[in-house]
Amino acid sequence: MKLPIDQIVVGDCVASMKALPDACVDLVFADPPYNLQLGGELHRPDNSRVDGVDAEWDQIGNHDDYDLFSCAWMEEASRILKPDGAIWVIGSYHNIFRLGTFLQDMGFWIRNDIIWRKSNPMPNFKGTRFTNAHETLIWATKTKDAKPTFNYAAMKALNDGVQMRSDWTFPICSGAERLKLEDGKKAHPTQKPEALLHRVLLATTNPGDIVLDPFFGTGTTGAAARRLGRHFIGLEQDMNYAEIARGRIAAIEPGSADAIDVTKSKRAEVRIAFGSLVESGLVKAGDKLYDAKGRARATVRADGSIKAGDKTGSIHQIGALVQNAPSCNGWTFWHFRSGDGLAPIDELRAKARKALADLG
Amino acid sequence: MKLPIDQIVVGDCVASMKALPDACVDLVFADPPYNLQLGGELHRPDNSRVDGVDAEWDQIGNHDDYDLFSCAWMEEASRILKPDGAIWVIGSYHNIFRLGTFLQDMGFWIRNDIIWRKSNPMPNFKGTRFTNAHETLIWATKTKDAKPTFNYAAMKALNDGVQMRSDWTFPICSGAERLKLEDGKKAHPTQKPEALLHRVLLATTNPGDIVLDPFFGTGTTGAAARRLGRHFIGLEQDMNYAEIARGRIAAIEPGSADAIDVTKSKRAEVRIAFGSLVESGLVKAGDKLYDAKGRARATVRADGSIKAGDKTGSIHQIGALVQNAPSCNGWTFWHFRSGDGLAPIDELRAKARKALADLG
DNA sequence: CGGGGAGGTGAATCCTCCT
DNA sequence: AAGGAGGATTCACCTCCCC
Numbered sequence: 043m044k045l046p047i048d049q050i051v052v053g054d055c056v057a058s059m060k061a062l063p064d065a066c067v068d069l070v071f072a073d074p075p076y077n078l079q080l081g082g083e084l085h086r087p088d089n090s091r092v093d094g095v096d097a098e099w100d101q102i103g104n105h106d107d108y109d110l111f112s113c114a115w116m117e118e119a120s121r122i123l124k125p126d127g128a129i130w131v132i133g134s135y136h137n138i139f140r141l142g143t144f145l146q147d148m149g150f151w152i153r154n155d156i157i158w159r160k161s162n163p164m165p166n167f168k169g170t171r172f173t174n175a176h177e178t179l180i181w182a183t184k185t186k187d188a189k190p191t192f193n194y195a196a197m198k199a200l201n202d203g204v205q206m207r208s209d210w211t212f213p214i215c216s217g218a219e220r221l222k223l224e225d226g227k228k229a230h231p232t233q234k235p236e237a238l239l240h241r242v243l244l245a246t247t248n249p250g251d252i253v254l255d256p257f258f259g260t261g262t263t264g265a266a267a268r269r270l271g272r273h274f275i276g277l278e279q280d281m282n283y284a285e286i287a288r289g290r291i292a293a294i295e296p297g298s299a300d301a302i303d304v305t306k307s308k309r310a311e312v313r314i315a316f317g318s319l320v321e322s323g324l325v326k327a328g329d330k331l332y333d334a335k336g337r338a339r340a341t342v343r344a345d346g347s348i349k350a351g352d353k354t355g356s357i358h359q360i361g362a363l364v365q366n367a368p369s370c371n372g373w374t375f376w377h378f379r380s381g382d383g384l385a386p387i388d389e390l391r392a393k394a395r396k397a398l399a400d401l402g
Numbered sequence: 403m404k405l406p407i408d409q410i411v412v413g414d415c416v417a418s419m420k421a422l423p424d425a426c427v428d429l430v431f432a433d434p435p436y437n438l439q440l441g442g443e444l445h446r447p448d449n450s451r452v453d454g455v456d457a458e459w460d461q462i463g464n465h466d467d468y469d470l471f472s473c474a475w476m477e478e479a480s481r482i483l484k485p486d487g488a489i490w491v492i493g494s495y496h497n498i499f500r501l502g503t504f505l506q507d508m509g510f511w512i513r514n515d516i517i518w519r520k521s522n523p524m525p526n527f528k529g530t531r532f533t534n535a536h537e538t539l540i541w542a543t544k545t546k547d548a549k550p551t552f553n554y555a556a557m558k559a560l561n562d563g564v565q566m567r568s569d570w571t572f573p574i575c576s577g578a579e580r581l582k583l584e585d586g587k588k589a590h591p592t593q594k595p596e597a598l599l600h601r602v603l604l605a606t607t608n609p610g611d612i613v614l615d616p617f618f619g620t621g622t623t624g625a626a627a628r629r630l631g632r633h634f635i636g637l638e639q640d641m642n643y644a645e646i647a648r649g650r651i652a653a654i655e656p657g658s659a660d661a662i663d664v665t666k667s668k669r670a671e672v673r674i675a676f677g678s679l680v681e682s683g684l685v686k687a688g689d690k691l692y693d694a695k696g697r698a699r700a701t702v703r704a705d706g707s708i709k710a711g712d713k714t715g716s717i718h719q720i721g722a723l724v725q726n727a728p729s730c731n732g733w734t735f736w737h738f739r740s741g742d743g744l745a746p747i748d749e750l751r752a753k754a755r756k757a758l759a760d761l762g
Numbered sequence: 763c764g765g766g767g768a769g770g771t772g773a774a775t776c777c778t779c780c781t
Numbered sequence: 782a783a784g785g786a787g788g789a790t791t792c793a794c795c796t797c798c799c800c
Contacts, residue, residue: 072800087728087790135515141497154497168776169554172514175567194529207535317560321597328661345556345664
């Protein structure tokens, strides 16, 4: 049988995989429905409505249905994978634990779990949880003894000469990269950034390898593959998505240098919260802070806010308040007792930064 | 039955939990064994060696013992948790997917998964994988409808005034914090940093709450709890670990009420009815209200309702109406004439609150 | 052409109390 | 238990328009 190389097969992904022979692909990258189970409408504080994922393909139902569906496509993915091939799956807390468990139960051997840290996630508008600022990927091989492709040196080079870690920081897909319909609406609710796929393919495939994506959507996997000189097989149920993906991929110059401008990941800024000094013990809850002349006095609280008189707030807010100034840099304004004198808390921040830099 | 508050119970954690009554703790923090499949030995939870494990080890997908053990302690943890209590579990890719799946299957509702990013992880020496630079925590409640403690404002304060995200950066436990034996060797192989527990407890418990840790080890949970004015119950099967934990915790000065006080959210404030402002004369019947730009206009009535056009209702209802919005916070939407400009009526509410506080 | 401000938006399990 | 009412709640981008 001739493989549908660099093509998109429209239809049910399990059925499409069944038509492929055993051990024919080098990598599977799967971004399956997350089965989010969202409630009603959600509004931002300014009353605008959040355009959530209400696509029919994400409404799978209870855990049992989701589990059956997951095991079905994963069994086929396993079959068509070469013995030393590898699989990637991506998900959120809604589904990733189940996917990881099934992979393990099916005999897959997890090499790493990878965290995609979003530099610009959607906030939690109601103040009820932590900002959901990441997604999780799993990289696994069919067996414990498999020898998958891993371009260690390329990853190290990509990371300024130090070993690539398991947490990757990328912005979500937006701006010019985000595919839009003619009416200006987003073409797909969950388009992944090409930079993410770039790193996945660069790390775990070689040029000429075949990558299968059973949930192809608008073709980010295909786009990254073409840019990097890999081959893809895309499976997609929705012919509209498939059509958009075809146009997108056709417009890409294979292996051209413009891949580079999507590769650059924004490095996390080293911002130190005053609260983290409390957590790390450099400052203790209950410690006193003073201005440079030892006058204005405030007390540190366990959450990194400080208290002066009956007012509480950040080091900057309270600093401004006690000076009756419009603003204040709390790091240089506030001092702590150090030996026989006072020293600005900025010295503690410098210490924390140094600890991070030395170790991390 | 009298709970072993601020004590360490030596023995099997499942047996110890069985001795506790239903719904008696506010939080469970669990750092269970990670089931590291390093090819050596497998021990049952009671530390007896599993016979024939070497042979079974190569049979892929045999997680039965770990699964049985996990479900056993999680069932008990669920039973002793109060209805609105919460559970945290921490793990790595070796075990966290299974723990998450079991939690979901038992009806727990995941609120967040949290990534602990290690600023100084151990590198991967062989260059065969990405540096394993994180661990995963899951925060869940017994049911979907539970109302767990979440100190949103304190977390925001701790993060310099922006919403706390789901990825937390801390160094691994080392230096002076790392407990050592007399021979200089580390006392426990997987001692967690106290900063991690500080954030967990500050976020999801209140002072005086009871936190149970079924895998107490050398007592990081107890140490953080004591510092923050929370109570702990520690379960630990190794009496040597328990002894080290006792000494460690006894040396800690409990946090003062002032120091453990944190920024509270507005929801915790006393409720003031708009009508009470009319009663107290802060607003008079017949007064005009405006939006921030001085446009939408309403008239205050004697019962605290307001009238815009021919519609009457609460400040919130009419605010939503004139904006054609699904909801509205009338306190911040409506303004009154103050001097030569406009000021939100929330200022009047603050005045009324202050008067209440001064009196009582 | 630059800067500033307004407006839009993203895989989201997103309120709480009282009757 | 369900419904109604009070009222709390956002970060890091992006584009577009105006001056």
